[in-house]
Amino acid sequence: MLLPAVGIGFEDAAQEQQIEGESITLAVNETVPLEHAEDVTDNQSITVTDSSGTELVNGEDYEFDGEGIVTLTEGLDGEGVTVDYVIETQTEDTQDVGQLLSIFDSWIVGLTLFVVVGAIWAMTSISRGGGY
Numbered sequence: 001m002l003l004p005a006v007g008i009g010f011e012d013a014a015q016e017q018q019i020e021g022e023s024i025t026l027a028v029n030e031t032v033p034l035e036h037a038e039d040v041t042d043n044q045s046i047t048v049t050d051s052s053g054t055e056l057v058n059g060e061d062y063e064f065d066g067e068g069i070v071t072l073t074e075g076l077d078g079e080g081v082t083v084d085y086v087i088e089t090q091t092e093d094t095q096d097v098g099q100l101l102s103i104f105d106s107w108i109v110g111l112t113l114f115v116v117v118g119a120i121w122a123m124t125s126i127s128r129g130g131g132y
Contacts, residue, residue, distance in 0.1 A: 015089055022083045026062070026071040033068035039087035040064070047084040056081065 024032045040046070046064050048056040056062055061073045071077065 017087050017089050018084070019087060020084045022085075024069060024081060024083060026069065026076045026079045026081055028071045028074050028077040031065055031068045031070050034083060034085070036085075036087045036089075037064075037067050039089055040066075040085055041088050045084075045086040049082050049084075050076070051080055 019034075019036055022035055024034070026032060034040070046058065048058075048062055048069060050056060056076070058064065059072075061071070061076060063070045063072060069081075069083065071079075
C-alpha cells in the first residue's frame with residue numbers, strides 16, 4: 001500500500017532552479033514564450049528588465065499568461081528584454097523512479113475496494129451471528 005504513495009511523492013518531487021537573463025523580444029498583444037514557462041510556479045518571481053536596465057512592471061507593462069510574456073504597453077513593441085524567473089524541475093532519475101512506481105497507482109483503487117467490501121461482508125456476517 002505504500003508504493004503508490006511513494007510513487008506520488010516522487011512524481012511531485014522537484015528542485016527550484018533560477019533562470020537568469022533569458023532574452024526575448026516583446027510583441028504587443030502577443031504571447032512571447034519563455035523557454036521553461038511550463039515549469040514556472042511562482043509568477044511573483046518573474047523579473048523583466050528592458051535594455052536600459054529598467055525593471056518592467058507586471059500588470060502595467062506586461063503579464064505572464066502561463067506560457068510566456070504578453071506585452072501590454074505599445075511602446076515596448078519589439079523591445080528586447082531579459083527575463084529572470086524560478087522554475088521547478090525534476091532530475092531524470094526522479095522522473096524515472098516516479099514513472100516506475102506509478103505502475104502501482106491503479107492497484108491502490110482495487111486493493112481499497114477489496115478491503116472495504118471484505119470489511120462490510122465481515123461486519124454483516126458477524127451481526128447475523130454467522131461469524132467466520
